[in-house]
Amino acid sequence: MELLTIKTFDNPIDAHLYKSKLESGGVLCFLFDENMTSIYPTYGTLIGGVKLKINQKDWEKAKIVLLELGDEQIKICPNCFSINTEIKIENNIWKNLIRIFTLQKTNAWKCVDCDTEFG
Numbered sequence: 376m377e378l379l380t381i382k383t384f385d386n387p388i389d390a391h392l393y394k395s396k397l398e399s400g401g402v403l404c405f406l407f408d409e410n411m412t413s414i415y416p417t418y419g420t421l422i423g424g425v426k427l428k429i430n431q432k433d434w435e436k437a438k439i440v441l442l443e444l445g446d447e448q449i450k451i452c453p454n455c456f457s458i459n460t461e462i463k464i465e466n467n468i469w470k471n472l473i474r475i476f477t478l479q480k481t482n483a484w485k486c487v488d489c490d491t492e493f494g
Contacts, residue, residue, distance in 0.1 A: 452486035
């Protein structure tokens with residue numbers, strides 16, 4: 376079974392809300408890094424937050440449920456059409472800290488599979 380990360384969250388509460396919606400739609404879900412984010416909220420940002428993962432074969436069902444929720448944060452790579460994408464994190468720790476503490480959002484995304492950056 377190949378798992379795909381379809382969404383990341385800053386806190387476990389939002390992750391569980393999405394998980395319950397997906398499971399009510401018949402999609403088996405898993406949460407990764409939930410405990411670390413719960414115990415050490417500050418470190419949650421450094422490890423990428425709580426990751427909601429599904430089986431790759433359930434992507435079509437999950438996409439329908441997420442679109443019904445009005446979720447526009449699912450990004451598809453324009454190069455390889457993978458959904459295994461994440462928000463691009465700068466290599467400069469100071470830029471990341473400034474972005475985190477000033478609550479700036481980024482429009483830059485990166486494909487985990489083919490390393491394509493897109494916005």
